[in-house]
Amino acid sequence: MNLKGQTALITGAGRGIGKTIAAKFAKLGSDLAIVDMNPISNNVLREIEQNGTKCLSYQLDVTDVDEVDSVVKKIIDETGGIHILVNNAGITQDNLFMRMKPEQWLQVIDVNLNGVFHVTKAVIRTMVKQHSGRIVNISSVVGFSGNPGQVNYSSTKSGLIGFTKSLSREVGTRGITVNAVAPGFINTSMTQALNENQQQAILSQIPLGRMGEAEDIANAVAFLTSDEASYITGTVLHVNGGMY
Ligand code: NAD
Secondary structure (H helix, E strand, O other): OOEEEOEEEEOOOOOOEEEEEEEEHOOOEEEEEEEOOOOOOHHHHHHHEEEOEEEEEOOOOOOHHHHHHHHHHHHHHHHOOOOEEEOOOOOOOOOOOOHOOHHHHHHHHHHHHHHHHHHHHHHHHHHHHHHHHHEEEEEOOOHHHHOOOOOOHHHHHHHHHHHHHHHHHHHHHOEEEEEEEEOEEEEOHHHHHOOHHHHHHHOOOOOOOOOHHHHHHHHHHHHHOOOHHOOOOOOOEEEEEOOO
């Protein structure tokens, strides 16, 4: 696989899966624009740039539509276009449904679904003009299986599948593919927040007997953005060790 000559925008790339996708893309020769609501550390930038790729970075909250428009415009002005978009930024606010507060519902919808809408809306025009583009949305196994305590989160991750499939049908003739990757339980700060009992319960459901690594997701995302995947659109790649 080779992503030379491409510019990729990755959201939530300051750590975890997003950061690892950025590092993988850099190894494959892509230039990068990475955004995160928290400041992106110099270590992350150094790790990416050691591959000789250009990397722009911005502190950006994907729920802020005006800021999203302004940052995407800056990236396009600097780079000439965006060829790959990875909608990775996401949050959890877990609680059993009976106890879930309206704010917990709304915040998770705002980042995981509205954020994807704002960023994709800002980017899609440039992809249509280029007559090419790759969009990958990061969903989750719990969008398919459901999970107690995650009615809000799993709703957004299923919602992203409808988003992916519908948009793929709208923009296919413009040379743009839209796919989703649905990770299982991946070793990042999101899952390190689970207690030992919760982690053991999850492990017992994974036929491959281990949590996934962020690299497992980055490899799948890289494939879907490569030339090798040019005839794949509107689909979901499950990367979950067989748990679903
Ligand atoms: P993480 O919490 O380590 O990283 C998420 C990043 O997104 C953080 O850097 C955070 O600052 C950023 N972010 C959060 N809200 C944002 C906002 N409003 N605007 C911009 N950036 C924002 O999580 P992760 O495990 O790396 O998860 C990445 C994606 O993968 C998420 O969409 C998550 O739902 C999904 N996912 C993770 C797992 C897992 O097991 N870790 C499983 C399935 C799906």
